[in-house]
Amino acid sequence: MPDIKLIQCQDALVAGPSKTITSKTEKQWNVRVSPSVNRSRNPIRETLASITANTPSSSKAPINLGLGDPTYYPLHSPPPAAIAAVEKAVLDGKSNGYLNGVGSSEARQAVVDYHMRWDQVQYSIDDVVLTHGVGQGLDLIFSVMIPPASVERSNILLPRPGFAQYTALLANLDAEVRYYDCLEENDWEVDVDMLNSLCDEETRAILINNPSNPCGSNYSREALQGILEIAEKHKIPIIADEIYGHMTWSSPFVPLASLSTSVPIITLSGLSKRFLVPGWRFGWICLHDPLGVASSLKKGIQCWGNRFMGPNSLIQAALPTILATEPEWYDQVLSKIEVLAKIVHKGVSDAPGLSATFPSGAMYSFVKIEEGAFPALQDDVAFATALYNEQAVFVLPGMCFGMPGYFRVVLGTPADVMLDVIERLQEFCQKHGDL
Structure with a gap:
């Protein structure tokens, strides 16, 4: 039988038995x-976990009121016809296979019809x-539009305050993020002078x-025209995140694409909010290109769409019925949100x-914490943490949206629950206020 040590250790064979055998460093x-993982953290989820880690002292x-779910x-219940359409897609067994990566023709046509009906904007499939x-959809758009820094320097303009996921999705790309302000004194509309300067x-x-x-x-027509x-x-396209499109009550919603006669508008929308089904994970991208200057972008979006096999085939099958939901159902939802808005305000x-x-x-509702009003609570995170501990009410601090000194309230509860929230909030403020 051969000497296993000699076979395994080439150094020993060369040096001979009189040499000391030393093992190689293992x-x-x-x-x-990637370092981008740390940069891609979602502050909303992390803040929720941090504040709610301990059981409130309150009974x-x-x-x-933290998550927009x-x-x-x-x-409110989703549209009954939408539920029935999904059930039919499951039971008939015809919608279980792969589809075109950008979506089936029937589902995309339903999106075209929906935007013509509600936005008066004409798209082709x-x-x-x-x-x-x-x-x-945002991840797809960012990936298509932003080049590696080794090829070309780039930047993208985001709102402040704004949804935290924008920055998280951009973290693994090479674009510089520049923030333009939305002004509270102007009902949170865009500071167009700052936008222009960036x-x-x-x-x-x-x-x-x-x-x-x-x-x-809800931006006015005049404010949107100023952005356009x-x-x-500057000949810059606009990404219009309109997932809350038509979810307004004081004045009508104006789709940005309906105003543009030259600027390419990439509109994003979906079922999550307006149809009250966020877990269905279904959205879409529509490109409005009045002058035909964004053909490369159109091809890029289609190319990137085919990296996956499209969203859920069952929802695609049901989509024509879902998007044909009657206005009365939306009116019922909006009336409930408006009541909550009035209660909170x-x-x-x-x-x-x-x-x-x-x-x-x-x-x-985005609520301002007046400076110096609560001396023992040093910032919005401390305010939200104490509110949860003492009153068992969870709200998201403004720092999650790039705007310290505020907190966000989700208008998504029954009215009696929101009235309870207000009672607890006022009790908390009276206790901690500098009176």
């Missing part, structure tokens, strides 16, 4: 992740790509979120140390 595991029932309580919710030759896109998360604002003028001047107005503009869209 190779260690070196499993690493009151916990009320979660209209099914949590729930606010080639302008539409279906996605796994607006989140994946644009340059390296700006790849301006992102607009209307109606707004977290502000609950800036985009036209009055309650906040009567609470010492707090203020808020009246929300007119989406499903949020």
Whole structure:
């Protein structure tokens, strides 16, 4: 039998038996992740976990106003016809296979019909790509539009305050993120002078979120036209996150694409919010390109869409029925959100140390913590943490949206639950206020 040590150790064979045998340094595991992982953290989820890690000292029932999930309580049942259409797709067994990566022709045509019906914007099915919710739609758009820094420097303009997922999705790309302000004194509409000053030759896109998360604002036609003028001047396309489109009550929603006669508009929408089914993870991208200057972008979106096999085939089959939901159902939902908006606005107005503009869209109220009003609570995170501990009410601090000194309230509970929230909030403010 051969000497196993001599066979395994080549050094020993060369050196001979009189030499000391030394083992080679053993190779260690070196499993690493990209640095972009840390930059991609979602502050909303992390803040929720941090604040709710401990059980509240209060004996009151916990009320979660942190996540924008209209099914949590729930606010309202989804459209009955939508449920029936999904059930039919499951039972008939004809919608279980792969589809075109950008979506089936029938589902994309349903999106075309929906936007013509509600927005008066004409798309062809080639302008539409279906996605796994607006989140994946944003990821697709960012990936297509932003080049590696080794090829070309670029920047993208985002709103402040704004949805945290934008920054998280951009973290693994090479674009510089520039923030333009939305002004509370102007009902959270865009500071167009600042927007104009941030644009340059390296700006790849301006992102607009209307109606707004977290502000609950609904931009006027004049405000949107001002944004379009800036985009036209600098020849920059606009990404329009309109997932809350038509979820307004004080004034009608104006789709950005309906106003543009030159600027390419990439509109993102979906079922999550307006149809109250966020877990279905179904969204879409529509490209409005009046002058035909964004053909490469259109091809890129279609190419990227085919990296996956499209969103859920069952929902695609049911989509024509879902998107044909009658206006009366939407009216019922909006009337409930408007009631909640009024409850919160009055309650906040009567609470010492707090203020808020009246929300007119989406499903949020963004509340300001007056500076110095609560001496023992150093910032919005401390405020939210103490509110949860003492009153078992969870709200998201403004820092999650790039706006410290505020907190966001989700308008998604039954009215009696929100009245309870206001009572607890006012009690909390009276206790901690600098009276």
